[in-house]
Amino acid sequence: GAGVSQSPSNKVTEKGKDVELRCDPISGHTALYWYRQSLGQGLEFLIYFQGNSAPDKSGLPSDRFSAERTGGSVSTLTIQRTQQEDSAVYLCASSLTSGSGYEQYFGPGTRLTVT
Amino acid sequence: GESVGLHLPTLSVQEGDNSIINCAYSNSASDYFIWYKQESGKGPQFIIDIRSNMDKRQGQRVTVLLNKTVKHLSLQIAATQPGDSAVYFCAENIGGNYQLIWGAGTKLIIKP
Numbered sequence: 434g435a436g437v438s439q440s441p442s443n444k445v446t447e448k449g450k451d452v453e454l455r456c457d458p459i460s461g462h463t464a465l466y467w468y469r470q471s472l473g474q475g476l477e478f479l480i481y482f483q484g485n486s487a488p489d490k491s492g493l494p495s496d497r498f499s500a501e502r503t504g505g506s507v508s509t510l511t512i513q514r515t516q517q518e519d520s521a522v523y524l525c526a527s528s529l530t531s532g533s534g535y536e537q538y539f540g541p542g543t544r545l546t547v548t
Numbered sequence: 549g550e551s552v553g554l555h556l557p558t559l560s561v562q563e564g565d566n567s568i569i570n571c572a573y574s575n576s577a578s579d580y581f582i583w584y585k586q587e588s589g590k591g592p593q594f595i596i597d598i599r600s601n602m603d604k605r606q607g608q609r610v611t612v613l614l615n616k617t618v619k620h621l622s623l624q625i626a627a628t629q630p631g632d633s634a635v636y637f638c639a640e641n642i643g644g645n646y647q648l649i650w651g652a653g654t655k656l657i658i659k660p
Contacts, residue, residue, distance in 0.1 A: 474556070475651065476637070478648075478650075481647070489646075536594045539593065541590055
């Protein structure tokens with residue numbers, strides 16, 4: 434079946450512009466995660482959605498970052514007034530539910546470059 | 549956000565040899581552990597997991613060992629192949645908590 438998809442795969446933007454990154458999770462997965470990965474480093478948690486519950490935004494690095502999940506499915510991560518330090522790969526993952534034992538399935542990521 | 553990882557440690561292994569990738573986890577309350585493989589340009593992919601009530605679990609060519617006494621996790625890959633070249637991440641989870649705590653990652657290089 435289809436895995437997690439993300440678009441665009443690459444995005445180059447000028448400093449100060451807004452960008453939107455999209456994630457289509459696996460159908461039926463109630464939990465959705467956004468991570469950021471800088472070159473050669475591990476994964477930095479950004480935000481978590483679970484069903485209709487309020488999202489956990491504790492990982493968002495600044496108020497320029499926001500995310501929505503519409504209809505419990507597709508999610509959009511928005512970065513306003515992008516800065517060069519926002520350049521990274523943004524990864525989305527989904528899982529059947531949350532907590533121990535529930536494997537997270539990752540999309541291929543969106544590589545964001547801010548010039 | 550929780551940021552993990554410095555510049556990645558690297559492990560070079562001869563093709564056909566066994567690889568052992570180590571991970572020290574942080575929380576003694578963690579009860580679930582996962583190994584992920586990330587190939588260049590792709591998202592992490594699940595390899596194998598283990599619960600804290602076990603100390604060993606085997607998959608196809610991979611074995612995960614868990615030593616709770618010293619909070620150490622290892623991934624053993626038998627007969628390493630070129631396709632095993634990737635960055636390997638360990639992650640830990642505390643029961644009922646949806647967040648995974650990610651290790652820094654180890655880059656595995658296969659020498660021909």
